[in-house]
Amino acid sequence: MKTPPRRTIPAVETVLQALGAQPMPRPMIVRAVRAELSSIRLSRSAVTLEEVLVRVRAKLRTLSASKLQPVINGTGVLLHTNLGRAPASALSVEAIRAVASGYCNLELDLETGERGARAAYVETALCFLCQAEACTVVNNCAAALLLILGHFTRGSRKEVIVSRGELVQIGGGFRIPEILEASGARLREVGTTNRTSLADYERAVGPGSALILRVHRSNFAMHGFVESASTKDLAQLARRKRLPFVEDLGSGAVAPTERMGIREHEPTPGESLRNGVDLVCFSGDKLFGGPQAGIIAGREKFVTRLKREPLFRAIRCGKLVLATLQATAESWLKTGGPNAETGTLLLALANEPVQALRERGEALMRALAYGSLEVRLDESQAQVGGGSMPDSSLPSVAIALKSSRFGLADLAKRLRVGQPPVIGYVSGGRLKLDLRTILSKQDEELAMAIRAAVSDSNPPGR
Numbered sequence: 001m002k003t004p005p006r007r008t009i010p011a012v013e014t015v016l017q018a019l020g021a022q023p024m025p026r027p028m029i030v031r032a033v034r035a036e037l038s039s040i041r042l043s044r045s046a047v048t049l050e051e052v053l054v055r056v057r058a059k060l061r062t063l064s065a066s067k068l069q070p071v072i073n074g075t076g077v078l079l080h081t082n083l084g085r086a087p088a089s090a091l092s093v094e095a096i097r098a099v100a101s102g103y104c105n106l107e108l109d110l111e112t113g114e115r116g117a118r119a120a121y122v123e124t125a126l127c128f129l130c131q132a133e134a135c136t137v138v139n140n141c142a143a144a145l146l147l148i149l150g151h152f153t154r155g156s157r158k159e160v161i162v163s164r165g166e167l168v169q170i171g172g173g174f175r176i177p178e179i180l181e182a183s184g185a186r187l188r189e190v191g192t193t194n195r196t197s198l199a200d201y202e203r204a205v206g207p208g209s210a211l212i213l214r215v216h217r218s219n220f221a222m223h224g225f226v227e228s229a230s231t232k233d234l235a236q237l238a239r240r241k242r243l244p245f246v247e248d249l250g251s252g253a254v255a256p257t258e259r260m261g262i263r264e265h266e267p268t269p270g271e272s273l274r275n276g277v278d279l280v281c282f283s284g285d286k287l288f289g290g291p292q293a294g295i296i297a298g299r300e301k302f303v304t305r306l307k308r309e310p311l312f313r314a315i316r317c318g319k320l321v322l323a324t325l326q327a328t329a330e331s332w333l334k335t336g337g338p339n340a341e342t343g344t345l346l347l348a349l350a351n352e353p354v355q356a357l358r359e360r361g362e363a364l365m366r367a368l369a370y371g372s373l374e375v376r377l378d379e380s381q382a383q384v385g386g387g388s389m390p391d392s393s394l395p396s397v398a399i400a401l402k403s404s405r406f407g408l409a410d411l412a413k414r415l416r417v418g419q420p421p422v423i424g425y426v427s428g429g430r431l432k433l434d435l436r437t438i439l440s441k442q443d444e445e446l447a448m449a450i451r452a453a454v455s456d457s458n459p460p461g462r
């Protein structure tokens with residue numbers, strides 16, 4: 001019989017001491033060390049302390065990389081779901097700080113001293129922006145849709161009429177048919193993928209119909225042999241059949257998208273409501289440029305009823321979200337445009353002139369003239385992203401990196417695991433960092449991060 005190798009497993013305390021000071025809270029480190037030691041014990045292999053340290057350090061690196069932290073977005077995608085969608089303006093951040101750092105009148109009417117309505121101010125501001133009778137806000141657009149569908153299919157009428165061309169998937173795990181199912185509604189598909197006429201909707205209306213739903217195809221476009229009923233016609237049909245008409249706008253452009261320097265036009269909540277839609281919902285953190293939230297706008301009687309739903313209580317927004325949503329709504333009302341001081345940061349980024357990006361890029365190139373690194377400025381195309389306007393791009397400039405020492409994937413990783421993490425994309429044999437999504441105040445940090453990534457003393461994932 002073979003004897004197992006002699007186990008020389010160091011004590012937890014020995015490993016902790018050898019690790020030295022770590023930025024992570026001690027209990028998390030202890031847990032990682034214990035887990036690693038017990039897996040070594042199970043494998044019955046002999047290890048040196050040094051080997052244990054290598055394994056524990058790798059584990060801690062993975063753990064700390066999962067910590068929510070600021071990153072530099074060099075992808076050129078303005079609304080990147082993986083990177084937190086819309087960044088907040090200085091005004092919004094200040095609003096959060098002010099409300100978060102003490103108590104606030106979340107549900108207190110300061111005039112009467114009685115209990116007040118949460119979100120009354122932001123709802124009023126949103127009414128102006130959406131040109132709606134009433135508005136309210138919940139956790140995100142998916143929750144808004146769940147609330148609306150659940151409400152209208154509560155009774156015996158369960159069917160939600162939707163075009164087959166609008167049974168879309170948005171990002172990871174948000175699929176219209178699944179949301180419908182989760183709400184208890186029954187899907188009544190009409191038309192075909194590329195063509196759905198008014199008559200298709202009309203034929204589908206029956207005694208089981210609860211509402212007509214239109215879903216904005218925010219993350220893809222269809223061209224060619226396509227047809228869809230106009231919002232106006234659908235609204236008339238809904239009126240005639242006494243059905244509520246709901247539109248999920250998703251991307252939520254409260255002002256014409258042309259103001260973002262984008263040609264493609266997104267329907268605004270105001271347009272949809274004017275065309276006869278009863279309720280619209282959209283995301284707070286897409287083109288609106290605010291925090292994660294779902295904004296519902298439309299007929300007062302419907303909004304009032306939605307707010308009485310038990311589910312509403314479960315998906316309402318907290319004070320931090322309301323504070324920044326309020327600041328974002330005020331920004332739109334005060335400026336409506338790309339004013340860097342008072343507007344949304346998203347709009348400011350979208351509107352930065354290409355010449356300004358180029359000048360920043362040239363300054364960065366000078367700062368990066370560095371050993372093994374070859375740096376070039378390329379023209380690029382930034383994207384709106386976040387499931388918005390798939391056909392539109394914004395002219396931009398990217399710094400294009402190539403290293404004689406590191407391959408592209410290696411270089412990309414070195415930047416990703418650096419401090420701050422920098423996220424780029426590989427194209428045309430270069431690692432590119434698009435300046436439209438990099439805040440100008442990050443330029444200096446970016447130069448340092450790039451220098452650190454290509455320097456010897458910084459192996460990937462320190």
Ligand SMILES: *Cc1c(COP(=O)(O)O)cnc(C)c1O
Pocket residue numbers: 140141142143170174215216217218219248249250251282283284293294386387
């Ligand atoms: C993005 C999107 C959603 C999901 O919005 P969240 O705020 O992420 O929940 C729903 N519908 C449409 C059409 C969208 O574009």
